[in-house]
Amino acid sequence: MAADVRAIVISGFGTNCEREVAHACRQAGAQTDIVHISALLTGRVRLDDYHFLNLAGGFLDGDDLGSAKAGANRWMHARVAGRQESLADDLRRFVAAGKLVMGVCNGFQLLVQMGVLPSVDGNIRQSCSLTFNDRGRFENRWCALQVNSASPCVYTRGLTDLYLPIRHGEGKFVTDAPATLARLEDDQLIVVRYADSAGLPTMSYPDNPNGSVAAIAGICDPTGRIFGLMPHPEAYLHRTHHPRWTREDLPEEGMGLRLYRNAVEFIATELL
Amino acid sequence: IDSLFKTFIVGATREVRKNLADKDFCLSVFKDNAGVITFNDDWSLVFKVETHNSPSALDPYGGALTGIVGVNRDGMGTGMGARLIFNTDVFCFASPFFANELPPRLLHPRKIFEGVVEGVEHGGNKSGIPTINGSIQFDDRFAGKPLVYCGTAAIMPRLLHGQPSHEKKAQVGDHIVMTGGRIGKDGIHGATFSSEELHEGSPVTAVQIGDPITQRKMFDFLLLARDRGLYHSITDNGAGGLSSSVGEMAEDTGGFELHLDRAPLKYQGLRPWEILISEAQERMTLAVPPDKLDEFISLAAEMDVEASDLGVFTASGYFHCLYQGRTVCCLSMAFIHEGVPQMQLPARWTPPAVTEPDVAAPTDYAVILQQLLGRLNICSKESVVRRYDHEVQAGTVVKPLTGVSNDGPSNAAVFRPLYDSFEGVVVAHGICPSYSDIDTYHMMACAIDEGLRNYVATGGSMEHVAGLDNFCWCDPVLSEKTPDGLYKAAQLVRANQALYDYCVAFGVPLISGKDSMKNDYQIGERKISIPPTVLFSVIGKIDDVRRAVTMDVKKPGDLVYLLGRTEDELGGSQYYAQLGHLGANVPVVDAVSALQRYRTVNRAQQQGLLASCHDLADGGLGVALAEAAFAGGFGMDIDLDQLDAPVELRADRRLFSESQSRLLLTVQPQHQAQVEDLFSGQSCSLIGRVVERPELTVAGGDGRNIIQVPLSRLKDAWQAPLREM
Numbered sequence: 001m002a003a004d005v006r007a008i009v010i011s012g013f014g015t016n017c018e019r020e021v022a023h024a025c026r027q028a029g030a031q032t033d034i035v036h037i038s039a040l041l042t043g044r045v046r047l048d049d050y051h052f053l054n055l056a057g058g059f060l061d062g063d064d065l066g067s068a069k070a071g072a073n074r075w076m077h078a079r080v081a082g083r084q085e086s087l088a089d090d091l092r093r094f095v096a097a098g099k100l101v102m103g104v105c106n107g108f109q110l111l112v113q114m115g116v117l118p119s120v121d122g123n124i125r126q127s128c129s130l131t132f133n134d135r136g137r138f139e140n141r142w143c144a145l146q147v148n149s150a151s152p153c154v155y156t157r158g159l160t161d162l163y164l165p166i167r168h169g170e171g172k173f174v175t176d177a178p179a180t181l182a183r184l185e186d187d188q189l190i191v192v193r194y195a196d197s198a199g200l201p202t203m204s205y206p207d208n209p210n211g212s213v214a215a216i217a218g219i220c221d222p223t224g225r226i227f228g229l230m231p232h233p234e235a236y237l238h239r240t241h242h243p244r245w246t247r248e249d250l251p252e253e254g255m256g257l258r259l260y261r262n263a264v265e266f267i268a269t270e271l272l
Numbered sequence: 273i274d275s276l277f278k279t280f281i282v283g284a285t286r287e288v289r290k291n292l293a294d295k296d297f298c299l300s301v302f303k304d305n306a307g308v309i310t311f312n313d314d315w316s317l318v319f320k321v322e323t324h325n326s327p328s329a330l331d332p333y334g335g336a337l338t339g340i341v342g343v344n345r346d347g348m349g350t351g352m353g354a355r356l357i358f359n360t361d362v363f364c365f366a367s368p369f370f371a372n373e374l375p376p377r378l379l380h381p382r383k384i385f386e387g388v389v390e391g392v393e394h395g396g397n398k399s400g401i402p403t404i405n406g407s408i409q410f411d412d413r414f415a416g417k418p419l420v421y422c423g424t425a426a427i428m429p430r431l432l433h434g435q436p437s438h439e440k441k442a443q444v445g446d447h448i449v450m451t452g453g454r455i456g457k458d459g460i461h462g463a464t465f466s467s468e469e470l471h472e473g474s475p476v477t478a479v480q481i482g483d484p485i486t487q488r489k490m491f492d493f494l495l496l497a498r499d500r501g502l503y504h505s506i507t508d509n510g511a512g513g514l515s516s517s518v519g520e521m522a523e524d525t526g527g528f529e530l531h532l533d534r535a536p537l538k539y540q541g542l543r544p545w546e547i548l549i550s551e552a553q554e555r556m557t558l559a560v561p562p563d564k565l566d567e568f569i570s571l572a573a574e575m576d577v578e579a580s581d582l583g584v585f586t587a588s589g590y591f592h593c594l595y596q597g598r599t600v601c602c603l604s605m606a607f608i609h610e611g612v613p614q615m616q617l618p619a620r621w622t623p624p625a626v627t628e629p630d631v632a633a634p635t636d637y638a639v640i641l642q643q644l645l646g647r648l649n650i651c652s653k654e655s656v657v658r659r660y661d662h663e664v665q666a667g668t669v670v671k672p673l674t675g676v677s678n679d680g681p682s683n684a685a686v687f688r689p690l691y692d693s694f695e696g697v698v699v700a701h702g703i704c705p706s707y708s709d710i711d712t713y714h715m716m717a718c719a720i721d722e723g724l725r726n727y728v729a730t731g732g733s734m735e736h737v738a739g740l741d742n743f744c745w746c747d748p749v750l751s752e753k754t755p756d757g758l759y760k761a762a763q764l765v766r767a768n769q770a771l772y773d774y775c776v777a778f779g780v781p782l783i784s785g786k787d788s789m790k791n792d793y794q795i796g797e798r799k800i801s802i803p804p805t806v807l808f809s810v811i812g813k814i815d816d817v818r819r820a821v822t823m824d825v826k827k828p829g830d831l832v833y834l835l836g837r838t839e840d841e842l843g844g845s846q847y848y849a850q851l852g853h854l855g856a857n858v859p860v861v862d863a864v865s866a867l868q869r870y871r872t873v874n875r876a877q878q879q880g881l882l883a884s885c886h887d888l889a890d891g892g893l894g895v896a897l898a899e900a901a902f903a904g905g906f907g908m909d910i911d912l913d914q915l916d917a918p919v920e921l922r923a924d925r926r927l928f929s930e931s932q933s934r935l936l937l938t939v940q941p942q943h944q945a946q947v948e949d950l951f952s953g954q955s956c957s958l959i960g961r962v963v964e965r966p967e968l969t970v971a972g973g974d975g976r977n978i979i980q981v982p983l984s985r986l987k988d989a990w991q992a993p994l995r996e997m
Contacts, residue, residue: 012492012575014485016400020666023691036492038574057664059398062485138393139658142678167397167661232663240669240688243678246822247904 005030005267007052008045012036013071016058017104017234024234025054028260030267037074040090043081047090051267052100055107057167057232067130067170068106072113088114092124098271100263101226102155105168108218108228117228118180118189119221127180128219130230131172134211138169141209142243143231145217146195152224153191154266155259161199162192162255163242164231166209166217171230173212173219184219192218192229225266233259273765275614280768281741284775285782297736298781300438305346305508306426307783308438309738311813312695316430316438318354319699319811320346321423321740323788328420332379332387333394338553339422340395341484345508347426348491349556351438353498353506354426356491357665357689359396361406362703362807363388364419364744367648368997370412375798384418385997392422393659398484403660404668404685405699409805410648411706416793416800419744421807425697427689433501440505442524442559442585449503449565450514451572451579452490453483453554455547456538487554493575494556502560502568509555514582515548517557519591519608524559527588527605532595534582544595559585618750619761626710626843629853634924637894637970638981642989644846644891644928645898649706651993654679669696669817670730675824679991680903683887684730684810686820696817698732698810700724705805707844710858712763712804715844716770717861721932722889723810724778728870729885729935731820731877737812739780741771743787746801753794763804771806777863780810819877823886825904825938828964830883832908833947834893835869836934837955838917840925846890847928859932865954866933872950873935881943881950888934894927894970894979896936901968902987910960912972923972938962 007030011018018034025032030052039045047053060071076088095101095116103111108130111117115126133139145162156162175181184190193215196202201215208215210230218229233256239245241254273279282302289296299316300308306320324339340359347356365388366381374380379387396403401424409419428437497503505524509517514530522528532547542550560568565581572579586592591608593601634640644650657672662685670686673679684700702722707715720739727737748764750757775782791802814820825832842848843855876882884904888896893915901908912926921929939947948956963969968986970979 012489014398014488016488016664017666020664020691023666036575038576042574058400059485062398062483064485137659138397138661140661140663141658165663167663235663235666237666240817241663241666243671243674244676246670246674246820247676247824247826 004272005052005264006050007032007054008047008050009034009054009056010037012038014059014061015056015106017056017232020234021054021056021104024237024257024260025052027237027257028264030264040087041078041080043083047094051271052263053094055103055110057105057107060106060110063170068109068113071110075114091116095226098225100154100267102263103228104232104234105230108230109170111226111228117221117226118184118219120183120187128173128175130170131174132170133172133209135205139209140165140167141206143209144195144199144207145192145231146199146201147192148188148190150188151191151220152188152222153220153227154224155227155262156191157262159258161195164233164256165235166231168230171212172210173216175213181213185214187222189219189222190214190216191220191227276765276768280772281782281785284772287776288779288781291779295735298738298783300351301781301783304350306350307738307740308351309783311427314430315427315690317697317811318347318350318426318428319423319740320784321360321421321742321807321809322346322786323742323744324420324422325417325744325788325791328384328388329417332384333391336388336391336420337395339420340392341399341487341553342510343422343424344399344401344487345510345556347424348494349506349508350426351428352432352440353494354428355495356401356424356426357667358425358687358699359401359403360423360699360701360809361392361403362421362701364409364411364414364705364805366412366415367410370415374415375793376795378415378793381415388418388420389656389659395484397661399488400664402662402664402668404662404672404687405701407701407703408653408656409703409705411803413800413802417791417802419791419802419805421742423809425699425811432498442505442521443561444525444585444587446504446559446561446585447565447581448518448528448530448583448585449558449560449568449579449581450535451494451556451558451577453486453552454536454538454578455542455550455552457542457546457550458552483554489575490554490556490577493572493577497568497571502564503558504561505559507557509557511551513548513550514557521557521559522585522591522605523609525585525587527586527590528583528592529586530583530593532593532600534580536578536580544593544600548593617748617761618758619765620758621762621766622759624710626854626856628856629848631851631853633922637924637927637978640850641894641898641979642986643850644895645986645990646993647846647850648993649846650890650895652679652681652991653994654991655994655997670820670822674822675903676905680824681899682730683726683823684732686730686814686817688817694816694818696814698727698730698812698814700726700730700732700810702726702808703805705803706849707858708763708804709854710843710856711766713766713770714858714860715804716767716806717774718859718932719806719808720774720778721861721866723808724780724870725887725933725935727810727812728873729821729823729887731814732812733814734867734870734874737780737810738783739775740809741782741785742807744791744802744805745787745789746792746804747790767804767806774861774863778867819880821877821882821885823900823903824884825900825906825908825962826883827940828906828962830938830940830962831944831958832910832960832962833937833939834915834934834957834959835937835951835955837931838893838915838921838926838929838934839931840918840921841929841931842925845892845928845930859930861932869933869954872954876947876950879946881939881947882937883940884938886936888936890930892928892930898968898986898990900936902983905966907963907965907967907969907983908960909963910970912970914957914959916955916957923978926972
């Protein structure tokens with residue numbers, strides 16, 4: 001059953017985490033391909049042939065215009081060879097078919113820049129952004145996350161908390177207007193928040209490492225099938241990834257893998 | 273001595289490999305861009321460390337960024353090309369709080385610190401390569417030239433298309449193809465100016481600025497091209513640009529014909545010689561067979577990588593460059609490669625007049641311990657470490673920061689490069705410039721021991737470990753500018769002698785390295801020479817990463833052991849430096865007992881007997897105890913009388929001596945007998961216990977407590993100095 005779930009991980013132009021994301025998908029039971037974006041642009045590989053799209057972390061085009069900005073333009077405006085469509089058109093069809101999309105770190109930035117997240121009321125328009133951390137610098141730090149169990153997110157089903165590393169310079173989540181934030185809260189689209197030692201959302205550094213509004217670490221669309229987050233679930237697949245594995249009793253399998261398992265299980269039951 | 277390099281460095285490796293016999297794990301040493309050793313039956317490991325000092329002095333950000341992306345190309349350009357798995361970085365700076373007047377043209381050390389850190393951050397993070405090991409050394413003489421060491425490890429299949437991947441050979445008729453960035457005027461004379469002291473005319477334009485993304489795209493493409501068998505040979509364009517890359521590859525065939533006008537330029541107006549020697553970044557040169565050329569070029573185009581056919585490798589015997597069809601350079605290959613006459617360097621060793629100071633016993637040991645923890649050479653570098661992505665690729669098993677609050681200082685890093693195997697790579701380093709003022713022989717020995725000690729403490733196997741030496745020296749050539757050249761040259765010879773002696777004694781082959789010889793500043797009468805500094809990097813294997821051991825104490829009740837004897841060796845120590853002295857008793861490494869100890873530590877780790885293991889280095893036992901305790905969040909009760917040391921050795925010397933080859937262990941009580949059995953006949957002393965109470969208590973001399981201090985105070989002293997950098 002699970003062997004039929006097909007995952008694609010996009011690489012190229014500054015994406016860095018494709019190998020570990022692919023490893024996570026495979027561990028979760030999906031048949032997984034790492035595909036260079038040029039293979040999509042030449043039309044040699046089609047998004048339609050997959051169920052689970054992964055946009056991995058990295059620095060698309062160096063993030064030189066702001067995180068994932070140039071990358072978003074490529075998705076939205078570069079034409080696929082031999083067709084009158086862009087990759088964003090492919091992506092829209094992919095989403096409309098009820099398939100799953102997860103963006104981590106730079107991949108989350110990409111989804112937000114394209115307006116694919118949060119896409120409330122089906123509006124694909126940029127309403128949020130991820131900007132420079134309050135401290136103005138890149139940081140690599142493990143963070144406790146509170147999971148919103150009322151969220152429609154299919155990836156976090158059954159989870160109450162997570163512990164994952166962040167590795168970014170531009171991870172401060174902001175919205176274009178207070179109304180956008182209110183909508184995210186009302187619709188339970190905020191999936192994970194940075195938490196303090198008591199497990200509660202926090203605005204204080206370093207538990208909230210970047211100053212994100214409402215301590216937002218990740219959001220989903222109203223269907224719960226498109227999910228983006230700054231922390232890296234693919235960085236915690238095995239207990240030896242945990243920073244304290246030499247001193248704590250931990251399950252063999254890392255917490256991050258749960259997100260991929262939930263995705264694959266959802267596809268297996270709903271889409272196949 | 274006929275060639276220091278061939279006598280001591282190549283010589284040591286030859287001797288070690290002979291002794292290893294059928295256990296020799298070296299595959300390619302000193303001949304390629306990086307050294308290659310085996311990892312397992314299917315994979316080999318590539319490692320190289322470079323310096324980028326002069327550029328970083330003039331343009332800290334650009335210099336350091338180029339340092340890291342430049343050494344990345346060494347890994348990519350070794351053998352048939354390897355996938356990069358991690359970076360290391362070691363910096364030597366003057367104090368960022370330097371308050372004296374700066375001589376002309378020097379940037380403030382704080383500006384250099386910040387620029388270099390940011391350069392390595394962008395270079396490493398954007399390239400998707402975790403930075404997993406490093407350190408920062410401080411000495412105000414590094415104001416004359418900062419040292420920036422950047423290392424990269426990579427992995428490649430042992431065999432590619434049935435051939436050993438660490439070998440490559442350009443063939444007659446192969447096309448010379450350049451990939452990646454375009455050529456500009458940047459970096460012209462980079463190699464020349466960095467081989468001079470910093471002077472009034474040092475050109476900032478000689479510093480190249482790298483672009484990690486152009487290079488990342490190129491590496492994606494090259495690994496694919498490698499796996500499809502589209503080229504015969506590859507090397508990087510670094511110092512000397514095309515002249516050097518094409519010239520080296522053409523040694524395989526005996527000549528080449530290079531059309532400089534076919535090279536893509538950033539802008540018009542470059543003269544042919546500028547195209548030939550420009551050090552513009554992110555470029556590789558390949559030998560592509562004619563029948564693969566079309567496929568190579570079209571794959572590159574598809575992946576948005578520029579690839580240009582610049583000519584062919586020939587057997588003509590000539591280094592032949594043309595521009596618009598006209599010959600602009602035609603030299604015999606023999607002249608190019610063998611033409612440099614050997615330099616003659618006079619040297620005479622006169623031991624410096626150093627003496628031991630008369631130091632009174634401290635009145636408050638807790639205060640001096642806190643002062644030591646707050647010294648720049650000892651304090652936490654967390655603010656820098658966190659700016660480097662050390663976890664991308666999901667292979668970092670022992671991270672640079674460890675312990676109950678993820679902020680203790682790891683001895684070494686462990687990286688698991690293959691998702692389907694628990695075999696790991698362990699990487700560590702040693703660097704001890706503070707001992708150079710007494711004797712560079714022992715400085716070198718201590719750097720080797722420190723590197724190995726950190727490596728072993730974390731779980732690296734002594735049976736499968738290699739070293740890399742990176743020398744950074746002040747000008748050792750006797751001249752009017754350098755009247756003390758005889759001494760400086762002798763310092764160089766002595767360091768080389770130690771390198772040979774200790775690598776052979778430890779059984780550690782040297783696989784690669786580099787030297788940088790003109791680390792001086794001279795403008796007018798003012799001359800600043802750096803202390804002679806060698807970075808000794810260590811890379812090797814751990815059979816199962818789940819056996820790795822970290823430095824933080826784990827549980828109250830665990831027993832605390834000290835391995836190795838403590839001698840009156842405080843010459844060049846942090847304790848003496850804190851008191852304003854140099855001293856004379858530099859630590860002396862006993863490789864025989866150290867090797868036996870390290871092998872026994874490996875056995876204890878394989879049996880899972882060690883709860884923690886921390887190396888003793890700057891600041892000696894006192895600093896190691898404090899670090900292990902506050903990293904683990906539990907206190908320790910320690911009795912200095914239990915140390916293996918001369919009876920008369922005073923408490924402050926017991927605490928702060930920097931005797932080498934010592935390790936601090938904690939062991940669960942149920943493993944006591946097994947551990948004591950394993951180390952029977954060796955120096956192994958039970959010196960105390962881990963306690964619940966978060967306090968370090970040290971009894972000395974007459975059994976009275978000389979230190980009783982909360983861990984929070986120690987940790988704060990250690991974290992405060994660079995917290996806000």
